[in-house]
Amino acid sequence: MKFATLKNDQRDGELALVSRDLSQALDIHHIVPGLQLLLENWESYSPALEQLYQQLNTRSIDSAFPFNSAAAMAPLPRSYQWLDGSAFLNHGHLIQQAFKLPPQDDERIPLMYQGASDTFIGANDPIQLPSEDHDIDFEGEFVVFLDDVPMACPADQALEHVRLISIVNDVSLRSFIQREIRSGFGFIQAKPSSSFAPVAVTPDELDGNWRDGRVCLPLSVTWNGTLFGHPDGGEMDFSFAELIAHAAYTRNLGAGTIIGSGTVSNKDSRRGSSCIAERRALEMIETGSMTTAFMQFGDQIRMEVFNADNETVFGAIDQRVSQGVVYE
């Protein structure tokens, strides 16, 4: 199944089923008002939704209407918990090598921070930020949406709790990153709201490409119309199972928790990067200086995942960065 949340001038929007090819949508808010409630009660709602989804895909529902990604909020417009890992060690290695930073303490334990989850951004909505001077960057990531995960859930039982999968643009303000890392307390100013693809999908929608707790497909990142990278999700050093077990080690994870992979990054640099910071690190390593500048207001960023049949899986994040409203 594929789900979107449609704009309705409310903070939580209206839940819709979306056909596999993303052409048709069906309002299901009379069955389950929102994605949060669905994640809290997956077992009771999903059988009826599965039936509707089959009908939607065979074009046999009259009340279906064309799906427009611009009408979508983030699938879960706000969440009680967004925990973002850094599961592609290659990314950290490049940053450390380029800027002569100390290595991570113990690479057997994943890095993870808790990020802003109160106002996620829709796939085609502007990323509004206060200043270009903050070194605006994108970060392409895979994410999973969970139902209730009990405290101390082991990794080998963690994937049962993955209900939906999607991609994220984890907007990053690089000028704050190093100070916030040195603080030890994680990211507040460096990580404003993230943007989500138009739909989140059940794992079966990935066919055989959801393997070992990884999305084994490339994430295409296009910046101002030019392909910037297409690194593959299969190279995650920590699976989502390990990330979930790490997060749940001392706490219950409430339904609706979202776990992120961190910047998708591949050892083969010919696949490019999913964030500017990593390309700059590669430039520094190769040439001793950085030539790619960070984003400017008006820049466009697009992220999308295609399956083996060249069909879009989550729809595209396709949005621009702009000046936020100046506070009066």
Next chain:
Amino acid sequence: MKFATLKNDQRDGELALVSRDLSQALDIHHIVPGLQLLLENWESYSPALEQLYQQLNTRSIDSAFPFNSAAAMAPLPRSYQWLDGSAFLNHGHLIQQAFKLPPQDDERIPLMYQGASDTFIGANDPIQLPSEDHDIDFEGEFVVFLDDVPMACPADQALEHVRLISIVNDVSLRSFIQREIRSGFGFIQAKPSSSFAPVAVTPDELDGNWRDGRVCLPLSVTWNGTLFGHPDGGEMDFSFAELIAHAAYTRNLGAGTIIGSGTVSNKDSRRGSSCIAERRALEMIETGSMTTAFMQFGDQIRMEVFNADNETVFGAIDQRVSQGVVYE
């Protein structure tokens, strides 16, 4: 006004007004279903609630019933954002001095992490944790509940957004703290769910003791029946106005955001501490060794704030630590 959220077997509970002396409660969920909605629409709901509150305090509402703190969940049982500062620099100074840790980079910028907000704990409910081996500690803090704060809101306009005030036991697992600080990504395993006092109160309930964005009253912390500390909130090095402006610097803060002061800590060590880690640091500084052990399952922790007339302001956090359900 004083608000509690009463248990009803749902995740968000049922909102109630509580009389100033905490003796009587009034179910108001037919007026506003929950505290999240009230914080989103404060201006429209509060005039009617103010009227009811006056009547409740004069015992002129028949449907009022005795308030029992054991029936209370956290005032906001889950929140889309919990940002916890470290606004009492004395606490960090003692830890640094005792354990020969490097000083903070720049003390003009507050430390702040984002913590678990998906399942807060009620004032009298058990703190369920996986193991005593994780060095279980309490942390007494003041917190504020916000309405919508626009990105880049300056400190001199930030206090307009403080709708409610309360206290928190920010449960901490010290065995993970130093590794997570070194990771730079903040606290995941070291900071499980926090507990809240039975009620959250509007700033006017503090009379003149809400000054300069600080709660200028002592926080009494009692561990297993013995007073552990009563440090005063007035010594905050950063006001809540500064903490809010720091958090909102690059992002909107959605209504329902909770901001914490961090461990209340006073330079006069005769006032004691609001966490075990700080007492251990003082022991280390004074004697070269630490004699106070961390919490054990069965331990009781109580936190409460009294005004000049010796009336309880928020009610008491009074709870025990216990073994969490073992995962099967």
